[in-house]
Amino acid sequence: MPLVAAQSTADIAHNDLRDYVWTMNFGPQHPATHTTLRLVLKLDGERVLDAMPDIGYLHSGFEKIGEHLDYNQYVTVTDRMNYISPMANNVAWHMAVEKLLGIELTPRAVYIRTIICELARISDHLLSTGAIGLDVGAFTFFLYAFYQREKIYDIFETLCGARFTNSYTRVGGSSHDITPLVVEKIRAFCQDFPKTIDDMERLLNRNRIFVDRTKGVGLLSREDAVNFSATGPVARASGVTRDLRKDEPYLAYADLDFNVPCMKTGDCYARYLVRMVEMRESLKLVQQAIENIPSGPFNVGIDERTALPSKQQVYQTIEGTISHFELVMANRGFEVPQEEVYCATEAPNGELGFYVVGDGSDVAYRARCRPPSFINFAMFPHLIRGHTLSDIVAVLGSLNIIAAELDR
Amino acid sequence: MAEGGFAVAVELPENVVISKLDELASWCRKNSLWPMPFATACCGIELMATGASRHDLARFGAEVFRFSPRQCDLMIVAGRVVMKMLPVLQRIWQQMPEPKWCISMGACASTGGVFDTYCVVQGIDRFIPVDMYVPGCPPRPEQLIQSIIDLQDKIQREGTIGGREFLATQRQAPKRALVELPVLQPANALVRKA
Amino acid sequence: MSVPAPPDLNERFPCVTCSEFRGDTRLVVPRDDLVALFKFLRDEHHFDLLVDLTCVDYLKYRGAENRFGLIYIVGDSRSAARLTVRTFVNEPDTVVPSVTSLWRGANWLEREVWDLFGITFDGHPDHRRILLPEEFTAHPLRKDYPLQGLGERHNFPTITRGEA
Known part of the structure; x- marks a missing residue:
């Protein structure tokens, strides 16, 4: 799979002189990862010698x-x-x-x-x-x-x-x-x-x-x-x-x-x-x-000017109306x-x-x-x-x- | 099923039903959809809830979740797909055998949703074909079930007409290279190099 | 819970300035004293936990004198004591000494700051991007990078029904 990250992480195996060590990819679409993360594993048989996580598969800014x-x-x-x-x-x-x-x-x-x-x-x-x-x-x-x-x-x-x-x-x-x-x-x-x-x-x-x-x-x-x-x-x-x-x-x-x-x-x-x-x-x-x-x-109350006042306050008091109006205006x-x-x-x-x-x-x-x-x-x-x-x-x-x- | 009104010359016994092969194949397909859950984010939890006890997707013949794309014919993309994930999504879609369908679950998969940012793909339908869109952020399990029912209707209606899996030429045509490397240079060449 | 700055701070580090807002104690330290200050805080004042490491781009901030501010939040693992340490860097010399020698937990946090802001960490063992693909050229959390990006998100081949 031509993901560049894979190539840069795969060299953890290539640098190794022990040729029985092999590299396995785990994820990013795998049921046990639950969501999206990827591991590049260096294995000796079943034993994990090293793991290199590769994240960012859900980076959404x-x-x-x-x-x-x-x-x-x-x-x-x-x-x-x-x-x-x-x-x-x-x-x-x-x-x-x-x-x-x-x-x-x-x-x-x-x-x-x-x-x-x-x-x-x-x-x-x-x-x-x-x-x-x-x-x-x-x-x-x-x-x-x-x-x-x-x-x-x-x-x-x-x-x-x-x-x-x-x-x-x-x-x-x-x-x-x-x-x-x-x-x-x-x-x-x-x-x-x-x-x-x-x-x-x-x-x-x-x-x-x-x-x-x-x-x-x-x-x-x-x-x-x-x-x-x-x-x-x-x-x-x-x-x-x-x-x-x-x-x-x-x-x-x-x-x-x-x-x-x-x-x-x-x-x-x-x-x-x-x-x-x-x-x-x-x-x-x-x-x-x-x-x-x-x-x-x-x-919090009207005087804090952060939370919208209740509808009753907006309809029945002038402070409530002003406060509501100012809060919903874009620059106020x-x-x-x-x-x-x-x-x-x-x-x-x-x-x-x-x-x-x-x-x-x-x-x-x-x-x-x-x-x-x-x-x-x-x-x-x-x-x-x-x-x-x-x-x-x-x-x-x-x-x-x-x-x-x-x-x- | 054979309500088309063909004139039949011979009398049939009662236990014989006549149908079109096409409809029969569609009927079989629509009632045993095997979904491939491509769950990336929040919608994935609702997808799990759809499969779990209270909502029980098994009632619609679509409970056999398989995590290998080779065994699936319905891809449910649940959650936003970002730049780094898109090549993976395309590769998995190409690995699924024909016939196959795709449900885009949730606002993020369909349009990018609230994430109109530099790295979120604004709708997976720009890059892979989509059959059904489910709105909601995330959609309730009932909505997902409704979309599967609608997709079943669509499968029945469309049949195998144009079923590319039967075309010999298509089968022998060389597959195009799986997914090329994404080109992530900024489209605007004037941008200052970091 | 923020605590006052250590009393012997100013005699050890005369260039460090101290301010307070809503109970948070903030120290501003020159870049060269950064690692020495953390070593002092960790070994002599029990601030042994690196809570967070992040960066702010002050490009469009009213009254800002420096471009980037690095923010380190250190804490005590046995109480909730917390200190905020800040240092400022400017282009083109955006190099900061790495604190991975003190805390291994700083590894990914520094990679993230490199990825999103383009701050280089001197002495980091694995200085690569972490969240964005390796081919990405920009640093998107800088203020001169637009929210919608520069078209990278749609720069992919499309697969149609016919060529599945």
Whole structure:
């Protein structure tokens, strides 16, 4: 295949004098890569001597398009970044924008965002653990996981009208308020979900085949995890305790009670277990937050000039009319300082941060995303070296690589 | 099936059905589509949801997902296709045997969607033939199922007329070289060299 | 959570300037002191995690004096302490010392900055494009490159029904 990248990576085999070493191409269209990434492997029989990832098969210019869409429009693009937990990306983007603008959210909005972030974490971990199961041969496990994901889709659909790419948050609040029907659905989910997760743990945690295929595979020590900038469940499975929800409590995490699961072994099995326990902790967070959700407005007030006022305000007060009019006019948007901020959240995959440069207009001058998948995937050659070909799918699954976030 | 109204000279027993070979072949084809999921991005997750328990694509005879293009006759392009991926897409399309069809799932595959950027191909139909477009970002599983039903109608309607797989000349014609190297020099020669 | 700059910073690095906005501490360092500063922060002040490495092209930024700003965000792996370190480079000398000797995680991040901005990293072990194809000639996140590109995205052969 005449891709030039292949020629430049193929020379890892040609430089080698051992002629029994051969080179194999893996991807970019392969079911176990889930999305689009490519590996050029140097193999000695079944043993992987070296792996050379070749990414960019889904590079779509997210950061360039961020320089042309305004602060509210860009949220639709963040949806498509890590598309198995879009809500977490929405919140991360708008937290960065609100930090740049210096906006304080209302208590209700803070709780709503906490709830949707944790639901997004559950749905992300369901798919990533489900995919490990699928790849090492446990298909039933995947179906259990996907069924619960559909329920979370239902909750999001009731909340904002879209089941999958939500685009829910806005600068200073969100597009819709949380309704009693949504609260009811979340409560029903909280009751139902522990049973499923018990079933899932019973299916795999002590399954001989699964444990044999994941334990001791893809070892990552604490020093390497820090040196490779790993964050999130991948780092926490290697003994790094850093979790921004605890260390830098944003949103409502300071008020809620939860634990941060950590392990020391740093193999695929540890990463799987950390994700399973995190789902239980997230469920605890959702349960606490949904019962303590404060009343009041879900958007910041008119005087902040960022969130659209309610229809009642627009039709009945002159301030509301003026505010609405100014916000929707092209050149009368927000007042943005000419400054730069970095704001990070603990997304399901790791630290998801945005570096936003404002230039006075309502379009970001630069919208840099710190993508956890990209940084976690950089250590893949280090993890796979010395393992067999069949371990690749286990390691890939445990890192939870999402190509759209990897390439942006 | 034989509602065309032919005058038949002999009386047929009740258990004999007369049809055109063409229609019979189309009927067989449309009810056993084997999709090749070319899932790149978000639409791929909805494609998985279509195949999973709640929506169950198996009801329409199209559940046999095969990851080898040699075994497939329906390519579902789900997600945006970018410059680096397009040669791969073309190569996979050429590897699929005739007869074959293509569904372009979602706004990004059909038109580029929100990604009007330097590296996203603005519609795969510029580079490979497409039979069915599914709008939505991403389309709901119901929409994808509807598009497969519509494609089945299309297969039945078109039949094998012009079926190139039966043409001897076509079969023996030398295949053109798979995919040439993409030429990625800027179209505008005046651009400053980086 | 951003922390104040280390107290002994200014006596070790007199050229470093410090500013603050919304609780973020930002240091601006000359390019030549970059690696020494990171070594100092990592070994003596526990900033052992390279959180992010990116670049901004200030070509059309109001009041900007330099063309490119490189942004390094360093953190502590045991807390959420964070510092932003910036350095500026101008054309034609867009060479920055690589920090891959300190953090192996910087490898891909520096390749990405090379790919999208055309900043060269001196001492990088694998200085290739990472996201775009090797044949690509431009650096698309520069401000003088248009959003829709220069026609590269449609520069491919077309396959029709007849020649499948």
